[in-house]
Amino acid sequence: MANTDATTLDEGPDLLIPGMGEEGEKLVVQQAETQPAEDEETKFGTSRADRKTSFDLADFPVLTGEEEDWRFTPLHRLANLHLPEGDDNLLTGAAPAVTVTDQDGVSIETVGRDDQRLGSFMVPDDRTSAVAWNSFSEATVVTIADNVNIEEPVKISVEGNSTDPAAQHIHVAIGANSKVNLVVNQTGKAVVSQNMEFAIGEGATANVTSIQAWDDETVHVGSQQASLGKDSTFKHVVITYGGSLVRLTPITRFAGEGATTNMYGLYFADAGQHMEHRIFIDHSTNNCTSDALYKGALQGKGARSVWVGDVLIRGNTSGTNSFEKNENLLLSEGAQADSIPNLEIETGIIDSGGHASSVGRFDEQQLFYLMARGIPEPLARKLIVRGFLNEIIQKIGIEDVEAAVTEVMEEEIADLEL
Amino acid sequence: MSTLEIKDLHVSIETDQGDKEILKGVSLTIKSGETHALMGPNGSGKSTLAQAIAGHPSYTVTSGEILLDGEDVLEMEVDERAQAGLFLAMQYPVEVPGVSMSNFLRTAKTALDGEAPAIRTWTKDVRTAMDNLEMETAFATRNVNEGFSGGEKKRAEILQLELFKPKFAILDETDSGLDIDALRVVSAGVNRAQENNDMGSMLITHYTRILRYIKPDFVHVFVDGKIVDSGDEELADRLEDEGYVNYEKTEAPA
Numbered sequence: 001m002a003n004t005d006a007t008t009l010d011e012g013p014d015l016l017i018p019g020m021g022e023e024g025e026k027l028v029v030q031q032a033e034t035q036p037a038e039d040e041e042t043k044f045g046t047s048r049a050d051r052k053t054s055f056d057l058a059d060f061p062v063l064t065g066e067e068e069d070w071r072f073t074p075l076h077r078l079a080n081l082h083l084p085e086g087d088d089n090l091l092t093g094a095a096p097a098v099t100v101t102d103q104d105g106v107s108i109e110t111v112g113r114d115d116q117r118l119g120s121f122m123v124p125d126d127r128t129s130a131v132a133w134n135s136f137s138e139a140t141v142v143t144i145a146d147n148v149n150i151e152e153p154v155k156i157s158v159e160g161n162s163t164d165p166a167a168q169h170i171h172v173a174i175g176a177n178s179k180v181n182l183v184v185n186q187t188g189k190a191v192v193s194q195n196m197e198f199a200i201g202e203g204a205t206a207n208v209t210s211i212q213a214w215d216d217e218t219v220h221v222g223s224q225q226a227s228l229g230k231d232s233t234f235k236h237v238v239i240t241y242g243g244s245l246v247r248l249t250p251i252t253r254f255a256g257e258g259a260t261t262n263m264y265g266l267y268f269a270d271a272g273q274h275m276e277h278r279i280f281i282d283h284s285t286n287n288c289t290s291d292a293l294y295k296g297a298l299q300g301k302g303a304r305s306v307w308v309g310d311v312l313i314r315g316n317t318s319g320t321n322s323f324e325k326n327e328n329l330l331l332s333e334g335a336q337a338d339s340i341p342n343l344e345i346e347t348g349i350i351d352s353g354g355h356a357s358s359v360g361r362f363d364e365q366q367l368f369y370l371m372a373r374g375i376p377e378p379l380a381r382k383l384i385v386r387g388f389l390n391e392i393i394q395k396i397g398i399e400d401v402e403a404a405v406t407e408v409m410e411e412e413i414a415d416l417e418l
Numbered sequence: 419m420s421t422l423e424i425k426d427l428h429v430s431i432e433t434d435q436g437d438k439e440i441l442k443g444v445s446l447t448i449k450s451g452e453t454h455a456l457m458g459p460n461g462s463g464k465s466t467l468a469q470a471i472a473g474h475p476s477y478t479v480t481s482g483e484i485l486l487d488g489e490d491v492l493e494m495e496v497d498e499r500a501q502a503g504l505f506l507a508m509q510y511p512v513e514v515p516g517v518s519m520s521n522f523l524r525t526a527k528t529a530l531d532g533e534a535p536a537i538r539t540w541t542k543d544v545r546t547a548m549d550n551l552e553m554e555t556a557f558a559t560r561n562v563n564e565g566f567s568g569g570e571k572k573r574a575e576i577l578q579l580e581l582f583k584p585k586f587a588i589l590d591e592t593d594s595g596l597d598i599d600a601l602r603v604v605s606a607g608v609n610r611a612q613e614n615n616d617m618g619s620m621l622i623t624h625y626t627r628i629l630r631y632i633k634p635d636f637v638h639v640f641v642d643g644k645i646v647d648s649g650d651e652e653l654a655d656r657l658e659d660e661g662y663v664n665y666e667k668t669e670a671p672a
Contacts, residue, residue, distance in 0.1 A: 242441065366513075369514065372506055373526040388516055
């Protein structure tokens with residue numbers, strides 16, 4: 001069992017707030033006085049706080065593969081979604097078709113790129129996201145009214161039908177104090193760079209599941225950015241099992257105090273699939289809570305996963321609770337999982353914070369326990385994998401979606417050569 | 419009537435300093451319905467004996483035999499030993515995340531019996547066994563041993579003992595970590611399994627406390643990898659007064 005983990009404790013002088021008298025801040029002051037001033041060059045790029053965000057494509061140079069956030073991605077498999085030849089040829093393919101279930105309290109619009117709501121809650125933070133922003137022609141806007149409790153899950157179907165490189169923008173706004181379950185189901189063949197923004201109103205509860213069930217040839221890079229209003233709750237569950245290459249960057253930002261985010265994910269990578277998930281939780285305001293758990297299973301030659309969990313607890317905040325964990329189960333030879341949790345704490349006055357990460361094979365103790373109860377080895381192994389995956393599936397909280405995902409995972413593990 | 423025979427068993431584990439012999443010739447015969455208490459100090463190898471009988475891969479049998487009704491247990495895989503009627507109630511039951519107790523119990527019962535239990539009687543059996551062990555019904559929906567307290571883990575082991583009906587049970591420090599009420603409940607479960615199924619058992623313990631609830635037919639003193647003395651219940655009382663120190667002295671290398 002190999003464990004990887006990393007923690008960054010960044011206590012640069014810029015976070016000191018004059019006049020702050022709380023114990024935690026004083027502690028930081030004392031440490032900072034004894035530290036040499038941080039070199040500007042080494043600081044840049046080491047903290048997630050310094051990552052560039054911009055609508056301007058020119059702010060994101062053509063990728064070399066050396067960039068910190070692209071170093072694990074096989075650029076040659078991006079099917080030109082990153083515009084390797086320069087910024088002139090934007091993506092012009094037909095975006096996957098979006099259909100949304102028609103329900104009371106839910107409005108669905110197709111709007112032009114000049115619509116003021118678009119980009120009001122997200123800013124691209126990498127080249128492919130900026131490419132998508134500058135390329136899309138029409139966007140889908142889904143709006144949930146204020147103060148409604150939508151019982152039936154709202155289902156957004158994203159269905160690809162072409163491998164011409166395309167851009168897509170989807171904007172979802174959840175009204176204040178509303179409650180909604182939302183499922184994004186992505187299927188078909190596509191080469192797409194996609195931006196999704198989720199604006200969560202004050203006091204709202206949004207439960208979003210995004211399922212990447214693409215066909216084998218699909219290449220999908222996507223940014224899913226959420227902005228959480230005061231006292232809102234946002235659950236984001238990612239399920240990725242289809243596609244040649246999927247690279248998702250789910251981001252939660254806190255626009256108001258007292259909000260909670262739960263970011264969960266499950267990926268099952270078969271031979272040749274590259275599945276990359278980079279989450280970012282930006283604790284920029286007080287009394288917010290985040291819990292992240294991603295689990296991955298990999299089988300087959302060349303099955304590849306990357307998980308990066310950036311959690312930033314900014315220096316001007318207090319009362320933060322944050323925990324992130326990533327676990328990977330390698331089911332066969334030739335699979336590779338990278339797991340990098342980055343917890344940056346810029347303040348001494350958090351309530352709790354932590355991270356954990358593992359990449360491993362079967363737990364021999366679990367196997368022994370089940371076999372010692374008479375369960376034959378192949379079945380015991382399946383039970384363990386099923387249990388491992390179940391922990392995330394149980395988080396979806398929508399019965400028929402859980403059942404459908406369970407069925408897919410049963411098919412995945414049915415072919416396991418254990 | 420079944421018999422579990424352990425004959426001159428030697429067991430080693432791998433360490434950084436090479437193989438280390440833990441069991442140095444253990445011989446013991448247990449018949450159906452008998453309770454054998456195995457008592458000894460920490461590190462004497464009692465748990466190694468339990469794990470070796472169950473077939474834990476970390477323990478290598480270098481010589482000797484284990485026979486269940488004449489069948490060679492050492493030739494069997496871990497699951498085959500359980501199917502043959504051996505049950506190890508573990509000192510540290512393992513958590514299996516995402517697998518519910520009810521799913522686990524039914525899967526194991528199906529594997530042990532070679533056919534799925536009839537739903538109606540099985541559900542009733544599980545509920546009765548849980549009631550007897552004073553376990554809440556919500557327990558069945560929880561994941562195997564996950565987040566269980568020490569006492570809950572031991573109850574869950576005995577729940578399995580009652581439902582799986584093995585011929586022989588090895589109870590590895592089932593009493594450790596139990597308060598007096600839990601000890602009483604768990605002991606009653608072991609006694610029921612013994613009465614209902616004519617189960618034979620090997621009860622591994624440091625303390626005589628559990629022997630107030632589960633009456634042993636034989637008491638064995640286990641020191642430095644082997645049985646150094648055997649007797650009846652009175653031997654346990656003597657150990658309670660005198661400890662193992664006399665045995666350890668006589669076992670010191672000449």
